Amino acid sequence: MSKTMKALTYNGEGKIAFEDKPIPTIEKATDAIVKMVKTTICGTDLGIFHGKNLYMREGIILGHEGIGIVEEVGAGVSNFKKGDKVLISCITSCGVCEYCKKQIYAHCKDGGWILGHMIDGTQAEYVRIPHADGGLYKYPDTISDDIAVTLSDILPTGHEIGVKYGNVQPGDDIAIVGAGPVGMSALLTAQFYSPATIIMIDLDENRLALAKELGATHTLKPGDNIREEVAKIVGEDGVDVAIEAVGVPPTWGVCEKIVKPGGNIANVGVHGQSVDFQIQDLWIKNLTITTGLVNTDTTPLLIKSVATNRLPVGKLITHHFKFEDILEAYDVFLNANKNKAMKLIIDL
Secondary structure, three states: OOOEEEEEEEOOOOOEEEEEEEOOOOOOOOOEEEEEEEEOOOHHHHHHHOOOOOOOOOOOEOOOOEEEEEEEEOOOOOOOOOOOEEEEOOOEOOOOOHHHHOOOHHHOOOOEOOEOOOEOOOOEOEEEEOOHHHHEEOOOOOOOHHHHHHOOOHHHHHHHHHHHOOOOOOOOEEEEEOOOHHHHHHHHHHHHHOOOEEEEEOOOHHHHHHHHHHOOOEEEOOOOOHHHHHHHHHOOOOEEEEEEOOOOHHHHHHHHHHEEEEEEEEEOOOOOOOOOOOHHHHOOOOOEEEOOOOOOOOHHHHHHHHHOOOOOHHHHEEEEEEHHHHHHHHHHHHOHHHHOOOEEEEEO
16 A cells, blocks of 8 residues: 555645645554545634634644544554444544543543644545544444534534533524534524524525525624614514624624623634623623533434434535545635535545
């Protein structure tokens, strides 16, 4: 077998390249090597491309999502063997550290979000998965490989950091600010909890139309009168839960304006700069404000839910590319509104 593979590497802000890289090898007994079958591009990857993560090392292979076939396992891996088809979690968990014992896998002492970030990721022909028993999942044949890719990151992120942290309850009025893949995942999984009203707020008409199709009761475009527009739907107090799913100051500002006293703001978006926190208006409102990086503790639950075909996750997938065309895929996703792009699948 060749000792090199093709991979998409980060070479500094605004610089990515499709290059030859060494095929990874087992470094620790708990590692697995996975031959990639499908991967995708996350909004977080675009954030790295745009320089949000200033500490990123040049030469890192990007990507933290996908499915593949186990090529090799270390002596300490017990749940997987060569030939297994697996879902790759965006979060690596050792399972034994302080944070893993609390199911806060995002802050694993020897893991967390490291793929495509601190170590080489999944936008390659092969990837090394540390702590494979805690970072890989088998999934049933009733889940297509394309759909399985959405379980790596966007579905658990929307569900855990948006819906669960936002404490969505039956009968709640909720608003999701940002109709990208994670916002749509929050929309889909919020319906597990039977909210009365789901308002999707975004600038993109195509995404708002899809949100309506996927279960949003109302759609709005943000503007100076967004508070009044929301009030027309749910009453002057605002929504019980506002989910921020973009990661820029204006969307955070919308959440501050539309949440009611005693409500929740769940920040999901990855922010690369500070936002204005209107404490002079909010101190009196008895709000709960949560932030977080996905822990993937609900991934097993979501695998079971998706396996029943009750979640129309496939409607989030808008484009397919061959791996050798990954630079074109980045260009399409960097101009998502123009290209009506939501979730891209890259086939190896």
